[in-house]
Amino acid sequence: xxxxxxxxxxxxxxxxxxxxxxxxxxxxxxxxxxxxxxxxxxxxxxxxxxxxxxxxxxxxxxxxxxxxxxxxxxxxxxxxxxxxxxxxxxxxxxxxxxxxxxxxxxxxxxxxxxxxxxxxxxxxxxxxxxxxxxxxxxxxxxxxxxxxxxxxxxxxxxxxxxxxxxxxxxxxxxxxxxxxxxxxxxxxxxxxxxxxxxxxxxxxxxxxxxxxxxxxxxxxxxxxxxxxxxxxxxxxxxxxxxxxxxxxxxxxxxxxxxxxxxxxxxxxxxxxxxxxxxxxxxxxxxxxxxxxxxxxxxxxxxxxxxxxxxxxxxxxxxxxxxxxxxxxxxxxxxxxxxxxxxxx
Numbered sequence: 001x002x003x004x005x006x007x008x009x010x011x012x013x014x015x016x017x018x019x020x021x022x023x024x025x026x027x028x029x030x031x032x033x034x035x036x037x038x039x040x041x042x043x044x045x046x047x048x049x050x051x052x053x054x055x056x057x058x059x060x061x062x063x064x065x066x067x068x069x070x071x072x073x074x075x076x077x078x079x080x081x082x083x084x085x086x087x088x089x090x091x092x093x094x095x096x097x098x099x100x101x102x103x104x105x106x107x108x109x110x111x112x113x114x115x116x117x118x119x120x121x122x123x124x125x126x127x128x129x130x131x132x133x134x135x136x137x138x139x140x141x142x143x144x145x146x147x148x149x150x151x152x153x154x155x156x157x158x159x160x161x162x163x164x165x166x167x168x169x170x171x172x173x174x175x176x177x178x179x180x181x182x183x184x185x186x187x188x189x190x191x192x193x194x195x196x197x198x199x200x201x202x203x204x205x206x207x208x209x210x211x212x213x214x215x216x217x218x219x220x221x222x223x224x225x226x227x228x229x230x231x232x233x234x235x236x237x238x239x240x241x242x243x244x245x246x247x248x249x250x251x252x253x254x255x256x257x258x259x260x261x262x263x264x265x266x267x268x269x270x271x272x273x274x275x276x277x278x279x280x281x282x283x284x285x286x287x288x289x290x291x292x293x294x295x296x297x298x299x300x301x302x303x304x305x306x307x308x309x310x311x312x313x314x315x316x317x318x319x320x321x322x323x324x325x326x327x328x329x330x331x332x333x334x335x336x337x338x339x340x341x342x343x344x
Contacts, residue, residue, distance in 0.1 A: 055137055056083045056120065058110065060148040065090045067110070067140060067148060069120055074112045076135045076167065084118045091124050092146045097139040102126055103229035110138040110151070127277075127305050130341055132235045136165050166342045169232055171222065173336040175203035178218040180331065185212025185323055189330075196294040196332075202242070203333040211249065211325025216241075218317045220256075220338050224309030233341040234276070235306040237317060240296040240334035246327045248288040252320040254279070254301055258313045272316065277305025296334035306340060 056072030071085045090108040097107035109129040112120055120137065123129045129136050140151040154164055180191040180203070191205030205214065218239075224231030237256065257272040280302040287297045309315075317336060323329040 055153070056085075058138055058140070058151050060151070063147050065092060065142060065146055065148060067108075067122070067151070069110070074135055074137070081112065081114075082118055083112070083120060086119055088120060088122045090122055090140055090142050090148060092142050093144045094124055095141045095143055095149065097141045097150070097152065099227075099229060102139060108140040108142060109136055110140060111136040130165060130167070130233065130235070130306060132167070132302055132339070135167055164344050169342040170337060170339040173218060173220050173338060175201060175333045175335045177220070177336075178203045178216060178333050180205045181215045181217075182207060183213045183215065185210045185214070185325070185329075188328065194332075200294045202294060202296075204330060206245075206328055206330040207323055209325060209327055211323050214321045214323065214331050216317075216319050216321065216331075216333065218333070218336055219314060220317050220336055221314040222309060222338055222340075225344075226309075226311040228310060229308055230343050231309050233306045233308045233343055234303065234315070234338060235340040236300065236302040237339070238298050238300045238337040239317065239319065240298055240336065241321075242291040242294070242296040242332040242334065243288070243321075244290055244293055244330040244332070246324050246329045247290050248329065248331075249322040249324040251286040251288060251322070253281075254299070254317065254319040256301070256303075257316050257318070258307075258310065259316055260310075261312045261314065263312055275305075275307055275315070276301075276303035279303060291332075293330075293332065294334075296332065308343070 054072055055074065056069045058070075059068045060066065067088045067090055069083070069086060069088065072083050073080045074083055075081075088110065094106055094108050096102075096104070101107050102109065103126055105124050105126055107124065109123050109126060110120055111123070111129040111134050113131070113134045121129075136154045138151045138153055141149045143149050176193050180187075182205075185207045187205050188208050189204075189206040191203060194202055194204040196202055196204075207214070220237060222232045222234060239254065255274065256276045258275045259270055259272045262269045282300045282302075286299055291297065321331055
């Protein structure tokens, strides 16, 4: 009698099972549907992702100052603004779109501002184009004959010829960078760095019952590059302050200044110069009512003339607060925020 091995029977059974499984799998809906041409991730086609985020492109004729820009989308901080195709008339004889030329207002700067909505704007003033909330798109040069000669995207740094600008730079200044000086009145406590609660440090000073002023000075020097016009461009600053026990009588306008220090081996110096041009302050009427300890108001100051770090300088914020007297007043500083552009 012929003997059949169990192994042979098992192999036949396994083969039949595999064939059934493969056949069944072919009738199942695919768990990973095939995408159309282009990069595919998780079944989603992203082939048009680049065009969705593209800036409006520009073109111009052989002669004239008319710049044509296409429809597109301007993106800033994750939000998109649709731009409609239109034209701009550029300024003649602006032919120095280098880093120094742009900073010296010798170039046509094409930019978007929220007030313009779906349109682009042109300016030869860098401080205007680089104001908070704007986004610069192109630098365009023109000649004395009134013709457009070239345009370069701001995202493209051609051997350092045109600066790339990022409009979302910011850093926080610790309250320990500040100091207070009383006049007429005097401090009964502080000024000192005080822990007012878990994870909360403030710079605090409490006056006596005599009315007077408290002069606040904070060092807000920011990092940057030694090349003029590049690095961190300061466009504004916010002061976070609070007051306890007795409301303030008034608050004077803030000032920001650069303090120039000497080069190594040079003569001693330390002169202060006003910086930032004309300020726009929010709120227009500064808040003087009392707050609970550790809670601070936000006084925001936008500069009319943004400025960058200059070698051998530091930057100082100054403001004077007037106390009402009759009872003690506590002034607290939670810190400052410096915001602006990063240019490289």
